[in-house]
Amino acid sequence: MSGRLAELAAEFSMVERALGDPAALADGRAYARLTRRHRELLPLVTLLREQEARVADLQGARELLDDPDMRDLAQGEVQALTARLTEIESELEVLLLPTDPDDVKDVILELRAGAGGAEAGLFAVDLLRMYTRYAEGAGLKLNVLDASESDLGGASKVVAEVTGEFAFRAFKWERGVHRVQRVPATESQGRIHTSTVTVAVLPEAEEGEVQLDLSEVRIDVFRSQGAGGQGVNTTDSAVRAVYRAGTPDEIVVVCQDGRSQIKNREKALLVLASRLAERERAAREERERTERASQVGSGDRSEKIRTYNYPQNRVTDHRLEGDAKNHPLDSVIAGGLAPVVAALARDERERQLLQMAAQDGGGQYGAA
Secondary structure (H helix, E strand, O other): OHHHHHHHHHHHHHHHHHHOOHHHHHOHHHHHHHHHHHHHHHHHHHHHHHHHHHHHHHHHHHHHHHOOOOHHHHHHHHHHHHHHHHHHHHHHHHHOOOOOHHHHOOEEEEEEEOOOOHHHHHHHHHHHHHHHHHHHHOOOEEEEEEEEEOHHHOEEEEEEEEEOOOHHHHHHHHOEEEEEEEOOOOOOOOOOEEEEEEEEEEEOOOOOOOOOOHHHEEEEEEOOOOOOOOOOOOOOOEEEEEEOOOOOOOEEEEEOOOOOHHHHHHHHHHHHHHHHHHHHHHHHOOOOOOHHHHHHOOOOOOOOOEEEEOOOOEEEEOOOOHHHHEEEHHHHHOOOOHHHHHHHHHHHHHHHHHHHHHHOOOOOOOOO
């Protein structure tokens, strides 16, 4: 562990020097990467500096153990410093756990109504509202790129972009089938129905990550549909990008969220590149389980990651156990997803720490 910590401390110093170089400001993208990496490494370096100071303090306290007048005070100091150093070691272990390189990326969020007919479409809209409020609370921005309306004011499909720092880390736990149990507004006899919505969370492809051959992409323009306003649906500003049309590899992306055809085209190609990047990742992992299959499944009611039970005002995340798996539905559906996400992240860290437990030497700061 000490070797890895030394490498990261050296990287932090290099990042700080780079940030102090006026030339770094000339490249906005590079400067953003540097500042993001600085924020990532700062907690670890802060702990390392505290560790160095506490080790020096511990050495001084131990030297006082031979002084009869200071022995009692020194013993208490040694115990407190030893306990804190053990805590720091544990905190450093957590910070050294493997991280997802996609965590820092923006997100393409796709919601599709599954089993349940019109009720599934209505639930898709509820989830979109939940994600919008959750994003706002996390300092992120959610922007709908395309939506297909269904019966009764629902949506059969929604494609949105979530932008901001660590957007993928905030949303990656939402991948999978979401099941809702409630009495639909159209149900006259008060019977509870079960419906599903599939959610895919794709990290946005970065420049150069995917080689997109534009000769394989057909671009169609058409008039935006929907509520419109301010000229959105009065010009041919909507864009449809079709990749390898008519082949098994076909991918269709529609973007109609703004008045600018150029911006809609850029956004459609970005979504297309993200889907292609996801397809490539899934192909690499096909021997275990493809990424997209694990995210979406078929939409069947049995393939759920989370259940929203309205009669019992309870959200159950089936990836968790014990008290951590249940949360109040009224809070979650209003955008209060943070406790659920925190529980899932904590569960992942605990599993990673268990895997590292065999390497635990029992600590290095024994009291005298």
